[in-house]
Amino acid sequence: MPTSFDPAPLIPMAEGIPGPWGFLAVLLFITFVLHLLLVNAVLGAGFITLCAWLNPDRSPARVADLDLQGSLLPKGVAFLVNFAIPPFLILQGLYGAFIYSSSILMGMWWLAVMGLVMLAYYGLYLNMTARGLTRGARILALGVSVALLVVCSFIFVNNLTLMQAPGRWEAYARSAGGVLLNLADPQVVPRWLHVLLASLAVGGLCVAVPAELRLRALQRENGPAESLACQEGRKRSGLRWFSHSTLAQFPVGAWFLFSLPREQQALLFGGDTAATALFFTSLALAGAALMAAFRRNAVRAACAALLVVPCMAGMRFLLRAFTISPWYKPVVLPVDLSALLLFGGSALVSAYILYRLALLYLKPPLPVPAARPAKPEPALSAYGEEIPEDALPEMPFDELNSREAAEREDSSEGAEGPDGGAKGPAGPGPQEPNSQDGDAPGNGGPRGRNA
Amino acid sequence: MPALAAHIPWDYPVWQFSGINGGLLIAAIAVIHVFVAQFAVGGGFFLVMAEAKGHREGSARILRWAHRHTKFFLLLTMVFGGMTGVGIWLVISLVSPAGTALLVREFLYAWATEWVFFLGEIIALLLYAASFSRCRRGRMAPRDHMILGMGYCLFAFLSLFIINGIISFMLTPGAYPKEGFFAAFFNPGFWPALVFRFGLCLVLAGLFGLLTATAVKHEPTRLSLVRFCAKWICLPFLLMAAGGIWYAAAMPGEVQVSMLRRTDDIRPFVRSFLDSAPLLFLAGMLLFIRLPQKAYRPVVFAFLALGLVVAGSFEWIRETARRPWLVHGHMYSSGITAEQNNWMREHGALAASGWGQLRAGLLTAETAAAAAGAAAGKTPDAASLGKEQRAAFARFLFARQCSSCHGLGSPMLDIKPRVAGRGEKGIEALLAAQGVISPYMPPFAGTAEERRILAEWLAAVTATK
Numbered sequence: 005m006p007t008s009f010d011p012a013p014l015i016p017m018a019e020g021i022p023g024p025w026g027f028l029a030v031l032l033f034i035t036f037v038l039h040l041l042l043v044n045a046v047l048g049a050g051f052i053t054l055c056a057w058l059n060p061d062r063s064p065a066r067v068a069d070l071d072l073q074g075s076l077l078p079k080g081v082a083f084l085v086n087f088a089i090p091p092f093l094i095l096q097g098l099y100g101a102f103i104y105s106s107s108i109l110m111g112m113w114w115l116a117v118m119g120l121v122m123l124a125y126y127g128l129y130l131n132m133t134a135r136g137l138t139r140g141a142r143i144l145a146l147g148v149s150v151a152l153l154v155v156c157s158f159i160f161v162n163n164l165t166l167m168q169a170p171g172r173w174e175a176y177a178r179s180a181g182g183v184l185l186n187l188a189d190p191q192v193v194p195r196w197l198h199v200l201l202a203s204l205a206v207g208g209l210c211v212a213v214p215a216e217l218r219l220r221a222l223q224r225e226n227g228p229a230e231s232l233a234c235q236e237g238r239k240r241s242g243l244r245w246f247s248h249s250t251l252a253q254f255p256v257g258a259w260f261l262f263s264l265p266r267e268q269q270a271l272l273f274g275g276d277t278a279a280t281a282l283f284f285t286s287l288a289l290a291g292a293a294l295m296a297a298f299r300r301n302a303v304r305a306a307c308a309a310l311l312v313v314p315c316m317a318g319m320r321f322l323l324r325a326f327t328i329s330p331w332y333k334p335v336v337l338p339v340d341l342s343a344l345l346l347f348g349g350s351a352l353v354s355a356y357i358l359y360r361l362a363l364l365y366l367k368p369p370l371p372v373p374a375a376r377p378a379k380p381e382p383a384l385s386a387y388g389e390e391i392p393e394d395a396l397p398e399m400p401f402d403e404l405n406s407r408e409a410a411e412r413e414d415s416s417e418g419a420e421g422p423d424g425g426a427k428g429p430a431g432p433g434p435q436e437p438n439s440q441d442g443d444a445p446g447n448g449g450p451r452g453r454n455a
Numbered sequence: 456m457p458a459l460a461a462h463i464p465w466d467y468p469v470w471q472f473s474g475i476n477g478g479l480l481i482a483a484i485a486v487i488h489v490f491v492a493q494f495a496v497g498g499g500f501f502l503v504m505a506e507a508k509g510h511r512e513g514s515a516r517i518l519r520w521a522h523r524h525t526k527f528f529l530l531l532t533m534v535f536g537g538m539t540g541v542g543i544w545l546v547i548s549l550v551s552p553a554g555t556a557l558l559v560r561e562f563l564y565a566w567a568t569e570w571v572f573f574l575g576e577i578i579a580l581l582l583y584a585a586s587f588s589r590c591r592r593g594r595m596a597p598r599d600h601m602i603l604g605m606g607y608c609l610f611a612f613l614s615l616f617i618i619n620g621i622i623s624f625m626l627t628p629g630a631y632p633k634e635g636f637f638a639a640f641f642n643p644g645f646w647p648a649l650v651f652r653f654g655l656c657l658v659l660a661g662l663f664g665l666l667t668a669t670a671v672k673h674e675p676t677r678l679s680l681v682r683f684c685a686k687w688i689c690l691p692f693l694l695m696a697a698g699g700i701w702y703a704a705a706m707p708g709e710v711q712v713s714m715l716r717r718t719d720d721i722r723p724f725v726r727s728f729l730d731s732a733p734l735l736f737l738a739g740m741l742l743f744i745r746l747p748q749k750a751y752r753p754v755v756f757a758f759l760a761l762g763l764v765v766a767g768s769f770e771w772i773r774e775t776a777r778r779p780w781l782v783h784g785h786m787y788s789s790g791i792t793a794e795q796n797n798w799m800r801e802h803g804a805l806a807a808s809g810w811g812q813l814r815a816g817l818l819t820a821e822t823a824a825a826a827a828g829a830a831a832g833k834t835p836d837a838a839s840l841g842k843e844q845r846a847a848f849a850r851f852l853f854a855r856q857c858s859s860c861h862g863l864g865s866p867m868l869d870i871k872p873r874v875a876g877r878g879e880k881g882i883e884a885l886l887a888a889q890g891v892i893s894p895y896m897p898p899f900a901g902t903a904e905e906r907r908i909l910a911e912w913l914a915a916v917t918a919t920k
Binding site: 009012013014015016017018019020021022028031078079082083085086088089090093094096097100104105107108109111112114115117118119121122125126129173174176177180181182337340342343344346347350351354357358360361362364365367369370372373 | 539557812819
């Protein structure tokens with residue numbers, strides 16, 4: 005880092021902050037942690053699903069698992085993008101002088117994030133849709149999507165480190181085209197690897213925890229042995245991903261720690277009480293999560309891991325505040341209560357409306373319409389299949405519906421229910437066409453189309 | 456807002472790239488986003504009404520189509536619309552950081568509210584789409600399913616409501632900054648713009664509905680659906696037209712004059728808007744005529760292109776009518792406030808920007824060490840720059856003050872033909888005339904020497920290429 009360069013003239017004048025500062029800082033912290041957890045879950049679960057696709061095991065239960073995981077990934081992207089908005093907005097509000105500057109220095113990369121995430125998003129939908137796609141094409145779509153998201157995570161790490169290193173902004177003298185990255189900063193690569201390993205760990209838990217919960221339910225209900233074995237296998241696999249990547253975190257984390265500037269390291273070893281406490285609490289919680297994983301308790305491991313992320317993020321917040329403190333001179337504007345009320349009121353009312361909508365969605369299904377004993381017409385059986393519509397006789401809506409319902413019940417009775425979840429192998433029999441719509445809460449029917 | 460004098464230099468870095476200028480880059484992303492995002496608002500109402508039609512007529516085919524259209528809607532609006540929306544935010548932060556910072560400062564809680572509604576849209580749409588087949592199979596009451604759809608409509612409309620407040624503020628800020636948040640939000644352009652945009656949203660819903668409706672193979676169903684879409688184009692068109700007229704009438708006099716001025720940046724778009732909007736209505740009427748299925752495909756794409764022209768022209772006119780302002784009367788389109796502009800004319804653009812100094816070779820570790828002591832504490836002076844430094848600084852100045860509207864050998868008000876053959880003196884005179892003889896341009900923010908530096912460089916660039 006060039007010590008003779010004084011970045012002070014480069015720091016833009018801070019905009020006034022529409023306070024209260026503390027409220028915004030807390031909101032930034034909470035929404036950032038949620039965003040980070042979603043990033044970890046999607047990246048990790050995406051990679052784990054990709055590896056599972058490459059496994060030669062093609063048992064129907066396994067394929068059903070992959071379909072289920074694949075169908076959740078694009079929804080995860082929708083939420084991770086949505087939850088990127090508040091932290092980035094507040095980052096602009098609180099630290100605009102820093103985040104605008106670093107983003108502009110790497111403008112091409114930063115803007116590319118839009119296209120890369122969009123492609124990844126469509127790739128995940130392609131992988132989920134499956135209709136007419138070969139196994140290879142689905143793997144390719146998933147692989148490309150995961151790779152694009154990994155690239156995006158690298159761009160983010162570059163920007164978040166560059167924003168707090170104004171000493172490195174001197175590079176603008178040589179390149180103003182927005183193609184800079186922060187590669188000369190020794191913490192970039194270990195920090196990125198740290199994020200990727202954390203993603204694998206969280207991804208592993210995303211597989212292990214639902215499996216453990218399902219397993220407990222099956223054990224209570226004395227479920228079939230096959231299903232028990234299947235869930236047991238998923239849980240073991242998820243915990244293996246978690247524990248291995250967390251173990252790998254120790255050398256990578258140490259690399260990251262020692263790549264930090266000395267004054268930041270000192271803060272974590274007694275220089276700052278809060279930072280030191282958070283650092284050692286994170287280590288202790290990571291150890292506790294590992295122990296729980298070794299004892300095959302996925303839920304306990306997840307609880308400990310869920311606490312590690314805010315501790316680590318809190319530590320990063322303190323380090324950032326320390327690093328930019330020589331240049332950070334916030335001007336907090338008087339609080340505009342009307343604007344604050346608009347936000348708070350909208351959030352509360354929206355939460356209530358969403359709660360009511362969720363209740364509607366989770367209502368128990370209506371009784372099955374009277375089944376039609378005759379063999380259903382294949383042309384009517386599958387929504388969305390390319391069938392000549394001229395061949396369809398116009399018939400009363402109720403009758404058509406009951407035909408579809410009858411067929412659905414015939415082909416995979418029990419694939420849908422308010423509790424959702426995979427209900428064990430269905431074999432390579434007739435496809436359940438509607439299950440790909442993510443129909444039931446929890447979306448669950450195994451399809452076996454690739455078996 | 457902190458005092459200017461307390462923080463000099465104050466400016467943000469400038470992204471210098473070629474091939475396309477910042478303004479056009481924003482416009483390109485914004486127009487396609489707005490096209491899809493407004494469909495996302497109108498499309499929700501369209502879907503629920505289409506589903507209601509299916510239930511009312513007891514037609515499984517219509518419900519099947521509505522379900523298919525929901526999937527198309529989700530993939531287009533949630534993925535493409537959502538990501539391009541984030542893209543606009545990214546690109547304006549890069550091209551116009553000061554303008555973005557102003558909007559974040561003034562409307563931070565409105566943006567946060569917008570996020571809440573966006574989250575609501577995502578959740579409601581996922582629930583609606585995920586339960587559609589359950590409803591079609593009779594396992595969910597149609598009323599319940601349509602309430603899920605109406606939940607989506609509510610959130611989508613509210614997100615339009617919020618964004619409309621912020622965008623209309625930029626053109627008609629009203630009493631800003633004297634009065635508070637709600638005075639800025641419910642500015643004089645708010646309600647007419649909302650009526651216009653909501654009408655356009657519904658029209659676009661009808662247009663996009665055609666894409667899937669014309670693919671239905673069963674002819675009577677297809678015909679019924681195409682006419683259904685046609686109604687969605689023609690009836691809301693009247694709302695849109697009324698909103699448009701109200702919006703134009705509600706503009707302050709100087710903005711109306713801007714819209715009618717006969718310059719290249721606005722006239723073609725006013726004309727294309729006035730020509731294409733009535734055509735859109737005619738297009739809707741034409742759909743009541745029965746066509747063979749094969750004929751629909753090109754017709755639908757032509758109509759969608761027409762919709763894009765209407766939506767794009769409107770946005771372009773609204774953006775351009777603001778010139779020379781980004782926020783009318785407060786911040787110029789270059790992102791420099793009127794106060795900053797005055798300061799820069801007296802003390803210099805170089806003094807205002809550490810980044811400009813860095814590009815001019817004044818702040819690097821080496822030059823700082825060489826000049827240690829001699830120049831310490833002095834305000835940098837453009838007159839002391841060497842030849843190469845002048846060129847580098849001129850390029851920076853162009854990117855900072857001109858490229859939000861002008862291309863350099865690239866589309867959008869290309870600067871080259873505008874200055875070609877005028878020579879340094881002629882270009883300098885043009886720069887001096889900004890804001891005076893050319894009132895739609897901001898006054899050049901710099902000293903006479905800096906004006907010379909830019910004119911010298913522009914003359915050289917246009918002479919050599």
